[in-house]
Amino acid sequence: MIEQIVQVYSQTKLEGTLTYPDQTKEKYPALLIIPGTGTLNRDGNDPKGKLELHLYKQLATFFSNLGFITLRYDKRGVGKSEGEHIRTGFWDLVDDAEVALDYLHTQSKIDSDTIFVLGHSEGSTLAPALYARKPFAGMILLAGGGEKLEEALNRQRRLALEQLQQSKGFKGKLIKWLHVIEKDEKKNKELMEKIKASNTDFIRIQGFFKFPAKWMREHLAYDLFEDLKKVKCPVLAITGDKDFQADASKLERLPEYVQGPVDIHTIEDMDHSMKEYKKPIDVSNFKKDYIANANKDIHPEAQVLLKKWVGYQLEGEVAHGK
Template structure:
């Protein structure tokens, strides 16, 4: 595998990324990786070094080994890419993804008619929205298909409350005494109201800056409506141990997606596509992510990806 460091322009900013190809590669289909939320770079790592997850580097390596050309890039304002991450909205990230598609279409090794968008977490929403601007040849939606941001955040808070209510001893008594669930819900509702009433890209809540534009555009966007417009083949996969995306939302897809669809809920797979056998516990989420960072992608996930891609692009595998 050869990794080429590339750059492309989007909305006046230079975005940088990595294009992975096999040696002596001929013109082939390409896969564009759209990452999840947060300021993680093209590999899936944060700037401070606390979360060295490498999830997108692992995905790129696996997909390239199958014979595909794979592009992953630092999102706007992250890593080596220009722009300001905090002031960017959801549609800014979608337009950046469309610019990445244009880069691939112009690359001499890429079959411009066969470009697949692979979205992970928030990237599943971006991939669906991208399809309204650039018709893709396929969509792969990992850890988040068929779910609005507001639904995901509501479930995440619920899982936090469940975990807190299961805390034992004096700490558990204190949690229940101070009605943390009710107080936190009140704060969350007040924050969302402030965000929706604002017209600023960034607002301050206490000492913290919030990317209000990003929240507003996500909360106003109905991904389910754009899922109805998809005509290309779709593969959607979520793990049953996912604490950030609800795997049950996969069951919405057959009634929404009119085109060819395959969807799977993988047993003992977490949000970062790794094997996770422990019970779901939102309070241990970050600890588990760091613990599993060096683990390979879930074997069943790789199997589904390979079979789905082989079915549609069998000449790549020959």
């Protein structure tokens, strides 16, 4: 496997890593990896070391071993890419994915007819928006799909609040005495109203914390389902049943909208980072659990499904090493 640092240019310079399986063939299929929400870098790690998943590097290695050239990149204001992450909107992210896709089309070793796009988490929403602009050969949606950001955030909040309500002993009594649930609902409603009324890239919460208002406004306005109707390529969507950040049941919406063939799978004991997770979901400790599982490989069942699907799409060439 060969890795090469590359730069692509959107409204700002983005840096990424191009991974080759080798350079013995004339042409290769390619895969673009679109990352999820937040400031994780091209490898799936927080540049400050606070959260390391290794997921995007693992995916790049996995697909490179299947014979793909892969491209993963740092988002604006993350890692070695220029720009400000806090000022980056939904459509800026789509623009950046588009220039990354364009870059793959310029590479002489890549077969432009077999370029696939993989979106993880928020990337599963960005991928249909990208396809609506520039169709590609196949779409892989991991840890998300068929669900708008607002739905996902509301569910995450609800699960967190339900877990709080189930607290026992003095903590449970304190939550009730202080009306924590009711206050949270009120604060969230006020925040959403403030975001919708804003016209700046970010707003300040409690006079201090910066929140990416432009990003949220554009997500709220985006019609995911209209773009899903435009998707004519094959789609593979996989989410784990231990993934509290994405709702696996929403994958069932995809065949209602997507025009191409759709394969959907819910994997038992798989979390949002695509790793095996045997414990009950604990919303309050999810980051600790992600870190504890970081060095695990991608869930074995997910690997089987991914290999089988891409092999089928490429008529056995990838799966059988031809």
